Amino acid sequence: MNKIRKTTTIAAISDIHSNVFALEAVLADIKQRGADQIVNLGDILYGPIAPQATYELLMEHQEDIITIRGNQDRQIYEATTVEIVSNSTLSFIVTELSKDAIEWMRFLPFDYHLSKDVYLCHGSPTDDMTYLLEDIKTGQPVVRDDASISALLDGVDSAVIVCGHTHIPRTVVLSSGQTVINCGSVGYPAYEDDLPIIHKMQTYSPYANYSLITCIDTQQGKRWQTEHIKVAYDHKKAATLASKNGREDWAFALNTGRVL
Template sequence: MRFAAIADVHGNYLALEAVRADIRAQGIGEIVNLGDMASGPLDARRTMDALMALDAVHVLGNHDRWLIDRPVEKMGSWERPAYAQLDTMHLDWLRTVPSTQIFRDRVFLCHATPADDNVYWLETVTPDGSVKMSSLEAIEKEAEGISQSLILCAHTHIARAVRLGDGRLVVNPGSVGGPGFSYSVPFPHVIEAGTPDARYAILEFSDASWRVAFRHVPYDHDAMAALARRNGDAEFASALSTGWINV
């Protein structure tokens, strides 16, 4: 069993295109998408068209939910520009996507944690704004009740794999389209990938255990950074340009 996991595309069509090409080059036919598909100051319409046409298993992210569960005047700064590009068919399709799924009986899929689509799982933010790895105890607590041997999550845009004490593996594939952002919950902090590459993961079940390979894929990130800048988001433009936020 071998498949690719993508997440956090955030309207970055060129990054998605590059990742899909790399997945094909690896000879992989199955894909799971862990959500946060369109929101951001980029190309929501083309991204949603591509994802809706993709033969993949999808789960809904918090930014996806915010596009469909509230009026536009209550949307955030990443939802409003995406919403303006989307048609009813895109939003209706998002309404059909579940918050969690089981893939081929062996893999549990969620966006952030199994119980909450807007809580960090493998990372913890301290009151001073530092981002560090969560404790094994805290990670295992969120995994209670999940019988699958592989658990996939996303949300933080940080590629990471954690082996639980009972042998289960929790993996965040990193972000296809967003190498950095700032956020105020639970405390103000910054996430930075350090490079502008698109990220995804290849998962393989072999010899009775899971193996993960994290892929970093170059693409024309400068074009996407220029688009973010034209659309008035200097912070996201900086992250797309360098993998760092320098504004």
């Protein structure tokens, strides 16, 4: 009999994008499921919804959450005056956020080794702008081949690699035996970007997404399993604020999980 000695569950969240309503629902769901550790993989406060309220909610739980930064966290604290003036959403964010919130993001780590077995990054281990699992050269996300993903890991040999950035929940097991998990987006279920080419990321529902990653430690070794969770919440509240702040594209995505 393969006796279980211990189980440990990690709740992985990412890409909150200022959506305090989605974050509230996800944190409540995590509490109900009794996860042992919460990790937050970045892109936290950038968005036309409620940046300061999102920051304040996270601060209430800061002792329970390990947080790293994402590319759009950098975009906030690295923004020049010209960039702020030319980007109404960025202007709204910078105006709303307290100095403490901006400084908090500035000192977040790029990545984090939760343990020997679990490594956290936002995009890839070397670049917070790189999609680790998806190739988007067709304009739609297609999972990279095994060798390409392994190359992007750049020597990270952890059994489990957890990332965000693409907003698409996904679990991929490599030929090395490593498991790469994208936990999706808590607060922004679809978007269109023009870098490096125009492409769309869509989940086709308004739900908030996160992942539960469980380590089952047995006499024969450790096993890992992943559950991608979709949480219903009052997404219309988030969409209404996005619309009020001049982002009908965000409002549409929040209501539908699709891109206009």
